Amino acid sequence: MHIVHVSSELAPLAKVGGLADVVLGLSRELSWKGHDVDIIIPKFDCMDSEQIRDMTMDTKDLMSFYQGEWFSNTIWMGWVENLKVYFIEPHHPRFFFNRGCFYGCDDDIERFLYFSRAAIEFIYKRPLNPDIIHLHDWETAVIAPLYADMYHKIGLTKPRVVLSIHNMEYQGKCSAADLSSIGLDGTLYQEPSKMQDNLSPNLINLLKGGIVYSNFVTTVSPSYAKEVLTPEGGKGLESTLLKYQKKFKGILNGIDYSYWNPEIDRFLPAHYSPREIPANKKDRNTLDKKGFIKKLLRETLNLAEDHRPIIGCITRLVPQKGVDLIKHTMRHIVDKKGQFVLLGSSPIPSISAEFHRLKHQYTDHPHVSLTLHHQEALAHMIFAGCDMFIVPSIFEPCGLTQMIALKYGTVPIVRRTGGLADTIYDVDNSGKPFEETNGYTFDVPDATGIDSALDRAIHCWFEDPEKWRNLMVNGMKIDFSWNHPSDIYLEVYKMLHQNGNSKENQTLHK
Numbered sequence: 043m044h045i046v047h048v049s050s051e052l053a054p055l056a057k058v059g060g061l062a063d064v065v066l067g068l069s070r071e072l073s074w075k076g077h078d079v080d081i082i083i084p085k086f087d088c089m090d091s092e093q094i095r096d097m098t099m100d101t102k103d104l105m106s107f108y109q110g111e112w113f114s115n116t117i118w119m120g121w122v123e124n125l126k127v128y129f130i131e132p133h134h135p136r137f138f139f140n141r142g143c144f145y146g147c148d149d150d151i152e153r154f155l156y157f158s159r160a161a162i163e164f165i166y167k168r169p170l171n172p173d174i175i176h177l178h179d180w181e182t183a184v185i186a187p188l189y190a191d192m193y194h195k196i197g198l199t200k201p202r203v204v205l206s207i208h209n210m211e212y213q214g215k216c217s218a219a220d221l222s223s224i225g226l227d228g229t230l231y232q233e234p235s236k237m238q239d240n241l242s243p244n245l246i247n248l249l250k251g252g253i254v255y256s257n258f259v260t261t262v263s264p265s266y267a268k269e270v271l272t273p274e275g276g277k278g279l280e281s282t283l284l285k286y287q288k289k290f291k292g293i294l295n296g297i298d299y300s301y302w303n304p305e306i307d308r309f310l311p312a313h314y315s316p317r318e319i320p321a322n323k324k325d326r327n328t329l330d331k332k333g334f335i336k337k338l339l340r341e342t343l344n345l346a347e348d349h350r351p352i353i354g355c356i357t358r359l360v361p362q363k364g365v366d367l368i369k370h371t372m373r374h375i376v377d378k379k380g381q382f383v384l385l386g387s388s389p390i391p392s393i394s395a396e397f398h399r400l401k402h403q404y405t406d407h408p409h410v411s412l413t414l415h416h417q418e419a420l421a422h423m424i425f426a427g428c429d430m431f432i433v434p435s436i437f438e439p440c441g442l443t444q445m446i447a448l449k450y451g452t453v454p455i456v457r458r459t460g461g462l463a464d465t466i467y468d469v470d471n472s473g474k475p476f477e478e479t480n481g482y483t484f485d486v487p488d489a490t491g492i493d494s495a496l497d498r499a500i501h502c503w504f505e506d507p508e509k510w511r512n513l514m515v516n517g518m519k520i521d522f523s524w525n526h527p528s529d530i531y532l533e534v535y536k537m538l539h540q541n542g543n544s545k546e547n548q549t550l551h552k
């Protein structure tokens with residue numbers, strides 16, 4: 043199969059959150075399974091270009107439509123982790139992707155509308171001729187109606203369109219005029235059955251357009267797929283998803299174990315695995331090396347060397363991630379004789395200021411460390427060097443950090459919601475045999491909830507080291523690789539092509 047992903051993020055060069063990891067991990071797995079995968083992203087000035095190999099100009103003057111005029115774009119092609127990636131560089135006077143950031147501009151809607159139109163124009167003109175166009179989130183969702191109502195009519199008929207929703211919180215709401223800027227008459231789409239926002243009828247909703255006009259829609263875990271059918275989870279789009287439930291499925295994200303793996307991690311000073319190594323073997327690839335990394339982590343972050351567990355947290359600091367619980371937990375962990383390490387940054391100025399105040403307050407504290415920017419290498423050291431990892435999310439579509447933590451033998455403590463509920467099984471009260479448990483969970487996102495789970499974990503760490511070690515190993519042995527999820531995506535892709543000429547499938551374009 044030939045699959046083209048169109049995305050606003052791609053790890054490791056253009057990463058804000060899990061979307062970047064997912065596009066890379068899924069693409070690599072599909073490519074290893076023999077499929078032809080291309081990725082299209084904007085040519086951001088701030089991306090880490092060192093991650094791109096052999097960048098060459100692919101197309102000099104790709105013309106794309108915006109606000110009644112045609113603008114030229116240069117398309118670059120380069121290799122990222124052995125995947126073919128096309129970068130769209132617009133020659134528009136507003137320099138849409140030369141802003142020093144991935145998101146966060148006042149005109150983000152216009153930036154990604156421009157990108158979406160240019161990307162489908164490129165697929166059509168070059169031609170890439172894929173079997174599947176796979177879209178991700180609101181930033182590229184508008185390609186579904188562009189395909190159905192514009193490009194399908196001018197001869198781009200082979201691809202089927204799949205949309206993956208990574209987070210319902212971000213929907214891309216805009217005006218009808220914004221939609222018109224890329225050549226779809228916005229007023230015609232401002233209807234309940236098309237792209238009119240369900241909560242604010244005067245607005246267009248780009249994510250809704252993706253749901254209505256794609257051939258298939260996925261989200262990133264089975265539990266989240268159920269939650270988004272309720273008003274709380276669907277954030278206005280629940281009725282649309284219920285209407286299209288037949289073409290909607292939750293597929294759990296995977297982890298790319300060639301990148302996130304303590305046996306080979308290029309950012310770690312030592313490597314370890316859960317396997318028992320025969321005593322006579324020289325290469326001691328053992329779990330005890332984790333203790334060495336813990337020591338180095340403490341040195342790096344100026345934490346006291348003491349008999350205490352380190353509890354880590356790596357996250358975007360936004361309300362969804364339970365920022366109030368993170369603040370509360372900091373103090374509680376110190377009271378319970380633990381150490382706390384936070385790596386996070388916030389796009390929200392008030393939250394960012396608050397955490398900078400806390401960082402100042404905890405300066406030189408022997409048991410608390412806050413790092414408030416994006417730092418890939420430190421993230422790997424934290425996953426490996428900590429004993430526990432907290433994910434106290436209010437809602438969580440999938441969550442990757444709890445699965446990464448498991449692989450590094452760092453026991454997750456999570457709120458039981460969305461993908462966290464699908465991946466973490468409480469050692470004390472999940473009802474599963476011990477071998478199938480891997481962490482601690484709590485239900486109510488308040489101080490009592492997280493304290494109860496943390497206290498049980500810290501108690502076990504101090505009082506029952508053998509049980510703790512077995513719990514770590516349980517987590518390390520679970521397979522959350524992309525192998526299984528990529529098979530489910532392939533089933534969806536194949537099903538869409540088998541049904542390609544059926545009446546039902548044709549009507550999805552209407």
Ligand code: ADP
Nearest residue numbers: 059060357358385386415416417421441442443
């Ligand atoms: P989301 O996509 O909602 O941000 P996920 O758990 O799906 O959350 O993915 C988060 C990804 O971003 C993980 O790979 C995590 O390690 C990474 N990450 C988050 N914040 C930072 C940071 N400050 N520095 C390095 N990596 C980070």
